[in-house]
Amino acid sequence: MTVRSAASVRRAALAAVSLAMFCVQLDAFALNAALPRIGRDLGAGGGLPWVVSGYLLAAASLMPAAGRLGDVLGRRTLLTAGLAVFGGASLVCAMAPSLPVLVGARVVQGAGGALAMPVGLALLTRLYPPEGRGRALGWAMGVGGVATACGPFAGGVLTEAVSWRAVFWLNVPVAALAAGCAARAAESRDGSAPGKGPVNGKGLVAATAAVATLALCTDRGPVWGWASGRTATALTLLVALSVVFVRCERAAPNPLVSPALLRNRRFVALTAAGAVANAATVVFLFVVPMSLQGPWRLSAAGAGAAFLAPAAAMSVAGPLAGRIAPARTAGAMAGCLGLGGAGLCAAPAATSLTGYVLVATGCGAALGVAGALTLIATQAAAGPERAGEASGVTKTVITTAGGLGVALSAPATGTSLTMAGVCCLATALPLAAGARRGLPPSAERTD
Structure with a gap:
């Protein structure tokens, strides 16, 4: 070629x-x-x-x-x-x-x-x-x-x-x-490739059913009530499916999720941080437009126009994230989570519409870069030979976390933004500490 x-x-x-x-x-x-x-x-x-x-x-x-x-x-x-x-x-x-x-x-x-x-x-x-x-x-x-x-x-x-x-x-x-x-x-x-033989069918079915049950819990839990019988039944089913999945994985010559990927500390840390970033982003996307129409009393069209600046900031985040060197992604994500978390906590205290939109724009940029870095950095951490496996795991984790973000968004109030901001800040601190200590930069060092 x-x-x-x-x-x-x-x-x-x-x-x-x-x-x-x-x-x-x-x-x-x-x-x-x-x-x-x-x-x-x-x-x-x-x-x-x-x-x-x-x-x-x-x-x-x-x-x-x-x-x-x-x-x-x-x-x-x-x-x-x-x-x-x-x-x-x-x-x-x-x-x-x-x-x-x-x-x-x-x-x-x-x-x-x-x-x-x-x-x-x-x-x-x-x-x-x-x-x-x-x-x-x-x-x-x-x-x-x-x-x-x-x-x-x-x-x-x-x-x-x-x-x-x-x-x-x-x-x-x-x-x-x-x-x-x-x-x-x-x-x-x-x-x-080694460890990439026929798919473990039983593990595949168990994993799919377990993730579907978890997603159902995060989506329907706020509607059913976390203490309701339906939620308890779904959680019991989730535990049972998880046990079946673990047993299938241990017995399979080619497990669905390889142990090497789970031992990759950089991949695990970045995926966990990305889950928090995605949940916070979902809260941000639900609460800010609603707040523009609620407390700030804008029309639907006016709220859409006001949200264009935060939306534009999020849209340019991907190309910016792609320019960050792989060895610096953990520190960059920690910084973005810290900035985004601080902005989410500060937004409810804004005293003017202009100030609120400016803070929201900064949040959009920071959370956008953190979200893009999740997928870019985890692919680099896992290595090309595990690219599909790694992307499947990461996308599942952050998508499910997004469901938790929807639950946090109801009702759409400043308290939801503050809770999401605190979670971002709490995640940024250990991630920054790990980046300073030097998380393994690639898939070659996994223990």
């Missing part, structure tokens, strides 16, 4: 992954404001939250399997399949005649997103050389950050100007374009 053709293949992969991240992240946040209109159009009531929850639960539960399957079956193959599933499900969502059909299609959408996201990140890690890997991942994170930050505003505008169905119609050509770009990328798999 010539240098020019290799560069073309990499650009095609980057375009495919960036577009996939845009679709998946947009649909995670764009429909919250549209739920009342969906309820009126479809004559639905109590089942409306599952339009959002079904998508998130499916995405969270299938990501561990997707990353590992991509290593064995081929990352480009799974990325293309995930985009096809996502696009097809979006088409069904756009034409859904009833709430059950919409919820079912949203679950399939989440499954398609789960297939595409981890393997897409792993594909970039394998195709790009070390000197360009961080920037490529950063650009993909940046595109996903645009969708994350602008999703609620874009969903509200499309719902008011056209219809909530327009959100899904938008996905269809974008997913098709992404699949076309993915088809031009080179295939990448590590099924013949």
Whole structure:
């Protein structure tokens, strides 16, 4: 393969992954404001939250399997399949005649997103050389950050100007374009590498069921009540599935999550910090727009306009994070968590709208960089040979943490921001201490 053709293949992969991240992240946040209109159009009531929850639960539960399957079956193959599933499900969502059909299609959408996201990140890690890997991942994170930050505003505008169905119609050509770009990328798999043999089927099923149960608890716990019988039953099932998973992993010659990855202290520390960053980001994205319309008394359009500055700050965070050297990512993430946490704690005390927006913009930038660094740095820490496995684990952890962020966001008050800020600060301190002591910078040193 010539240098020019290799560069073309990499650009095609980057375009495919960036577009996939845009679709998946947009649909995670764009429909919250549209739920009342969906309820009126479809004559639905109590089942409306599952339009959002079904998508998130499916995405969270299938990501561990997707990353590992991509290593064995081929990352480009799974990325293309995930985009096809996502696009097809979006088409069904756009034409859904009833709430059950919409919820079912949203679950399939989440499954398609789960297939595409981890393997897409792993594909970039394998195709790009070390000197360009961080920037490529950063650009993909940046595109996903645009969708994350602008999703609620874009969903509200499309719902008011056209219809909530327009959100899904938008996905269809974008997913098709992404699949076309993915088809031009080179295939990448590590099924013949040591420890990368046939997938442990029993462990795969147990892990998927356990993560689905955990995601269900974090999503439905605030609704059911943490002390309710349904929550207790779900938690009991979670413990039982976790025990089954551990036993299957110990007996399997090729475990779903390799012991070497779990012994990688840098990977574990960065994934844990990323979980806190993602939970705080979800709180930020829910509470700040609501506060602009509540205490600050702006209209929906005015709140959207005021939130453009924080959204823009989050959107440029990915490319900025991609320029940070791998050896400095732990310290950089600690600093961003500290700045973001301080801003979240200070925001409720703002005495003017301008001050509130400025603090929110700083928070958006800091949390955006921390979130992008999570995926960039964990890929570097795990190494290319475990890229799919690592991305599956990291995406599962931070997605589930995002569900906890949703629980913290209700009710949407300054107290929620303060709690998220305290969590960020509490995480930043030990991470900064570990960075000063020198966490192992790569996958070669794991003990």
